[in-house]
Amino acid sequence: MPREISLRDDVAKGAVRTVNLLSRLASRGSGTVIGGRVGLAIAPNLLADLARSRDVVLVSGTNGKTTTTAMIAAGWGVAVATNSTGSNMPEGHVAALVASKSRSVVLEVDESWLGDVARATRPRVIALLNLSRDQLDRANEVRQLAERWRALLADLSEVTVVANANDPLVVHAAELAESVAWCDVPTPWTTDAVSCPRCTKPLHFQDNSWWSDCGFSKPTDLVATFDDHLHVRGTSLAIDLQLPGAFNEANAAMALTALSYLGVDLNEALKRVNAITSVAGRFSLRLWRGHQLRLLLAKNPAGFSSMLLTLKSDGADVWVAINARVADGRDPSWLYDVPFELLRGHRVYCFGDRRLDLATRLDYANVDYVLVSDESSLPASSEVINVLANYTAFQEWRTRTKAC
Numbered sequence: 001m002p003r004e005i006s007l008r009d010d011v012a013k014g015a016v017r018t019v020n021l022l023s024r025l026a027s028r029g030s031g032t033v034i035g036g037r038v039g040l041a042i043a044p045n046l047l048a049d050l051a052r053s054r055d056v057v058l059v060s061g062t063n064g065k066t067t068t069t070a071m072i073a074a075g076w077g078v079a080v081a082t083n084s085t086g087s088n089m090p091e092g093h094v095a096a097l098v099a100s101k102s103r104s105v106v107l108e109v110d111e112s113w114l115g116d117v118a119r120a121t122r123p124r125v126i127a128l129l130n131l132s133r134d135q136l137d138r139a140n141e142v143r144q145l146a147e148r149w150r151a152l153l154a155d156l157s158e159v160t161v162v163a164n165a166n167d168p169l170v171v172h173a174a175e176l177a178e179s180v181a182w183c184d185v186p187t188p189w190t191t192d193a194v195s196c197p198r199c200t201k202p203l204h205f206q207d208n209s210w211w212s213d214c215g216f217s218k219p220t221d222l223v224a225t226f227d228d229h230l231h232v233r234g235t236s237l238a239i240d241l242q243l244p245g246a247f248n249e250a251n252a253a254m255a256l257t258a259l260s261y262l263g264v265d266l267n268e269a270l271k272r273v274n275a276i277t278s279v280a281g282r283f284s285l286r287l288w289r290g291h292q293l294r295l296l297l298a299k300n301p302a303g304f305s306s307m308l309l310t311l312k313s314d315g316a317d318v319w320v321a322i323n324a325r326v327a328d329g330r331d332p333s334w335l336y337d338v339p340f341e342l343l344r345g346h347r348v349y350c351f352g353d354r355r356l357d358l359a360t361r362l363d364y365a366n367v368d369y370v371l372v373s374d375e376s377s378l379p380a381s382s383e384v385i386n387v388l389a390n391y392t393a394f395q396e397w398r399t400r401t402k403a404c
Contacts, residue, residue: 012043013050016098036091039098047090050097051121054081057106057258058118061129061170062142063303064251065108067243068129070279071255072106075269076262081105086280089113090120111145115152118159125258126153127162129251131169132192132302135329142169142192149173160261162254165219166190168210172197175219183224183257184208185250188309189302191337224257232257235266242277247306281394285384286401289375292384293319293401299328299391301337307388308342318343318386321351321393322358328391332357340365349378352393 019035039046059069066086073080081100083092088108096107109117111131118126128149131142146169153161154176163174166187174180196203196212203212211217223233230237230253237256241248252273259269278284286293298304311318324332332354340362348369350358355371362369372378389397 008043009046009049012039012046013098015039015042016095033087033089033091033095035098036087036094039094040090045120047094047097047117048120050094051105054097054103054105055262056121056123057125057127057262058109058114058121058123059106059127059129059254059258060109060111060114061127061164062111062132062134062300063306064129064247064254067248067279067282068127068251068255069106069108070276071252071273072127072258074272074276075255075259076104076106076264077268077272078102078104083107084280090117093117093121112141112148115148118152118156123159125160125162125261127254127258128164128170128174129254130164130167130187130189130302131173132189132300133334134300135331135334143197146170146173146197150176153177162258162261164250164254165222166208166210168193168203168216168218169197171219172216180219181223181257181261182219182221183253184222184226185224185253186226186246187250188246189305191301224253226253230256232266233260235260237266237270239270240274242275243279243283245306245310281398285404286398287404288397288401289378291378291381292404293387293397294384295394295397295401296386296388297391297394298388299394301334304338304388308339311342311346311386313345315345315347316383316385317349317381318346318388319349319351320358321387321389321397322355323353323390323392323396324357325353325392328393335361336364340367343367352389 016035016039019038057072059065073082079102081096081102083096088110093107131146133142150173153174157178160179160181161174161177162181164170165182165184196216198216199214201213203210209218225231230239239249239252256266256269260266281295282297284295286295296307298307324330344367348362348367349372350369351372359369359371387397
């Protein structure tokens with residue numbers, strides 16, 4: 001029987017490689033999903049078999065998964081198997097593990113798939129970043145996910161959970177885990193956790209803390225904290241990221257804390273993390289029709305809020321592209337939860353399938369805007385233009401532009 005399983009796995013791995021190669025040659029995608037799907041059809045336990053005897057780290061949360069995963073992969077300082085294309089469900093994980101024989105593995109995981117993937121891979125570390133509403137047509141899932149994570153982590157052994165202490169839903173999910181490393185990281189968006197997950201009464205937020213009248217509150221036994229430096233388990237680190245924003249400092253803190261539980265030298269890891277300039281096209285400089293663009297992915301209210309806070313108050317033009325396709329969520333009324341008032345003083349060019357919805361929201365925010373239906377009418381610019389785009393719109397802009 002063991003030999004039969006091995007033969008099935010060998011056939012499945014060969015199928016993954018072959019199908020993904022054919023997919024890339026046919027220009028049908030990055031070749032990271034379809035092959036994994038075929039492999040799992042042949043050998044349903046393939047992910048567990050591929051993860052056996054490997055050091056696995058899983059990263060999950062609504063925002064920041066791809067960046068934090070890239071930071072852990074870079075900071076580890078060894079060859080790492082990872083799903084760098086962002087294919088964060090089991091098909092993508094299988095493809096990543098087939099493509100690399102490295103013992104060290106870091107995978108970003110879709111929030112709803114964390115239970116299945118964790119049970120299959122038996123990770124050493126799980127990093128939980130945040131939980132917030134991703135799409136209005138899936139608004140109820142945030143609390144459901146917190147409960148599913150809670151049940152998973154209460155039952156999972158021999159894993160260290162690196163968890164964001166400033167997100168009440170993450171704390172609720174992780175507090176029953178066998179071993180938790182609480183991280184006090186910048187978390188400006190708490191709008192999706194205004195009521196207590198235990199008693200449903202309002203949560204109180206004040207002075208970098210939060211609590212409920214029922215006694216549920218921010219953990220105090222913190223292993224990672226910020227002042228002018230990041231302090232992780234007794235090591236003081238001067239974060240100097242090339243990537244913008246406090247949210248990326250939070251991602252770096254989570255990544256470095258995870259690496260500390262793998263025995264990685266944090267000072268050396270920090271050098272590698274500080275050197276990252278872009279992740280899967282995010283924050284990269286691109287060329288398009290004589291314009292130099294910086295692409296910023298902002299796929300939900302929390303992400304948009306964080307990205308808007310990175311923009312300088314210099315009155316520079318900003319481009320915003322909004323679609324409402326299946327991957328984005330069909331309902332764009334989440335735009336009214338985004339603090340677009342922060343764009344006052346800028347002129348905003350509105351792109352995408354739902355540019356009129358965006359323009360209406362900007363009108364209510366008293367932001368100067370231009371509807372773009374004819375891209376040839378765009379004025380020339382010698383400055384770098386920030387392009388904020390939700391998921392499918394970001395992919396479109398990444399495809400239509402060239403690297404600088």
